[in-house]
Amino acid sequence: MASAKEIQSRMKSIQDTMKITSAMYMISSSKLKKAKKTLADTEPYFYSLQSAIGRVLRHMDDTEHRYFDERPEIEPQDRKIGYIVVSADKGLAGAYNHNVFRIAEECMEKNSRCQLFVLGEVGRQYFYKKGVDVDTNFRFTVQKPTMHRARVISEKMIAMYLEGQLDEVHIIYTRMVNAATMVAEKEQLLPLKKMTFATQAQLLADMHQEEIEMVPSADEVLNSIVPNYLRGMIYGCLVESYASEHNSRMMAMDAATSSAKDMLKDLSIKYNRVRQAAITQEITEVISGAKAQKKKL
Template sequence: MANTKEIQKRMKSIKDTMKITNAMYMISSTKLQKAKKKLADTEPYFYTLQQAFQRILRHTPDLESIYFRDTEHIPVSEKKVGYIVVTADKGLAGAYNHNIFKIAHSLFEQGGKNSLFVLGELGRQYFAREGLRVHKHFKYTVQDPSLHRARMITDDIVERYQRGELDEVYILYTRMENAVTAEAEMRKLLPLEKDKFAAKLPVDVYQETLTPQPSWEKILNHLVPNYVNGFIYGALVESYASEHNARMMAMQSATDSARQILAQLSIEYNRVRQAAITQEITEVISGAKAQKRKK
């Protein structure tokens, strides 16, 4: 059994750790609130772009464009697919990164001409360790998502798509469903699917005539990158919020565990201390009896 000094030393170490986990919890809580505000601010812009596509496709359902091309006929082994993988720069966030890595691994096990575009330091380290070739590292910190960084990623990906280097583009990120649950998911960015923009209108609703100036292709060359940029930015912000939400839960769990250990150590400390006091009393009584017998 450990002595009182050893138990006190361990209790002090746990209390110091609790200070760190509590501080990390508060920091993540503050950053989570900022991320939620950013997400709320971008939603109107994203929905407006969706409505613009709905309006265009409502009037020109047969619109032909590289952004709406059909890739179903391309064999899986020949299809050039790009995956933008959003991970964290730091750990201590529960299963946040693991869930993304799990999806990425399953995709690469299927074979095909896959390309990885990675954000986040932990993602870069993980794929290097696993021996998976990363086509490009976007060396931006994911701790402070911005429209400028999202635009840099968008310009690179869209340019590769336009040149035919990629047939399809997906993004792997973490979507926060509520304060407790976050799900890693994959969403298709390119090519766009017309069915997802279909909107049913009542028969008696007036539909104006749209005349493209100078052409639909040039309009789409402007709209599509903005739409993709909005989605990537939203995914970065949502992943950022999910990361801090996961870290809050992990730090809360660590703090609760530390409290339980402290409670157990406190009981053990009291037992050891009581045993030491009992031993001292026994020794004093034994000594007194010995002195009495000598007299």
């Protein structure tokens, strides 16, 4: 059995660690609240853009627009697919990073011509150690997502898609369902699917369709709206991932703090037993010494 001094030293180490996990919990809690407020403030604008695209599509003929071109002539195995992978800049967030990496690796197994655009230092280090070729255009930190970063990413992805360097663009991120559930998922950004914008049209199917004059043309209107919509989609995914990361870290740090308390409880019992045994041994030695002295007398 360990000595009382060793147990005390271990208890102090656990207490110091518990202070760190408690502080990290509080920090993540504060950042989570800010991220959720940011998302709530910006969501209405981008939902309005989605609705506007749906309205424009209702007044267009069946001609294909370049942002909706699925390029069916290209075989599935020959399609060049870009994946924006949103990870964290540091660990200690439970399975947050692992779930994102698992989806990315599954996508890589299905298509050998895929290209990864990794955000977050943990993701870059992970794929670097795996020997995966990662695009280095976006060496951004994922802390405090900004519209500027979303604009840079969207412009690059749109340019590569329109130039034919990529046939599809997907984003792999983590969506926060509620305070206890985070889901890593993959969402297609390009080409856009008309069914994504069909909800509003279906709701208004039996209503009078308004007359809209689009100048200079519906194609040009979409050329103006769609980049803003994609920018908002990417920004929303970045904020969702940021919020999910801190929510995962809160849960991980809360679990670590609870485990530390349980360990301290067990060590406290062990320490009391060791101390009691030492006291009992000292009393026994004193009594034995007294008896020995009495016999000599």
